[in-house]
Amino acid sequence: MATVHFHMNSPMSPAEVMGVLTDFSPERAKEWPTIDEEHLTVHQRGDTWAEVTEGTAAQWEHARYEWDPASNKVTTTTIDSKVFGPGGGWVFEMTPEGEGTRVDIQLTREHPSTFKGKMLATILPFSAPVLRKSFKGPLKSA
Numbered sequence: 001m002a003t004v005h006f007h008m009n010s011p012m013s014p015a016e017v018m019g020v021l022t023d024f025s026p027e028r029a030k031e032w033p034t035i036d037e038e039h040l041t042v043h044q045r046g047d048t049w050a051e052v053t054e055g056t057a058a059q060w061e062h063a064r065y066e067w068d069p070a071s072n073k074v075t076t077t078t079i080d081s082k083v084f085g086p087g088g089g090w091v092f093e094m095t096p097e098g099e100g101t102r103v104d105i106q107l108t109r110e111h112p113s114t115f116k117g118k119m120l121a122t123i124l125p126f127s128a129p130v131l132r133k134s135f136k137g138p139l140k141s142a
Helices: 013-019 029-030 115-126 128-136
Strands: 004-008 041-045 047-055 060-068 072-080 088-097 099-107
Touching: 004 128, 013 060, 013 088, 041 088, 072 099
Parallel strands: none
Antiparallel strands: 004 099, 041 047, 047 060, 060 072, 072 088, 088 099
């Protein structure tokens, strides 16, 4: 199992950050640099959960998102992916800080299913700067 932790500061409120993380409209592919329209499918959706496949041709993931506005937390569990097997995923915790929000982010990857996945799992603990960059635009972070 490989894990990376990092945090970001956003000028948005915790509710706005949660809104960005859980917006599964067609705008999602425009907002996130790691998602294209051809690889965004919302399979099912409830009030506080969604099952989604998203990514690109090179790297997609089928995941279950669950969120709790009261605790300012979003959890994503990997069901399947092109590179990694089931299990693992993302945890986002939002904490009000000053005029914005501190977003603590954890990515865990389990069971790499390909050679590429095994290589990525090896470097994952060092990938916070690259991952942070992919969140910079959507979270309006400096």
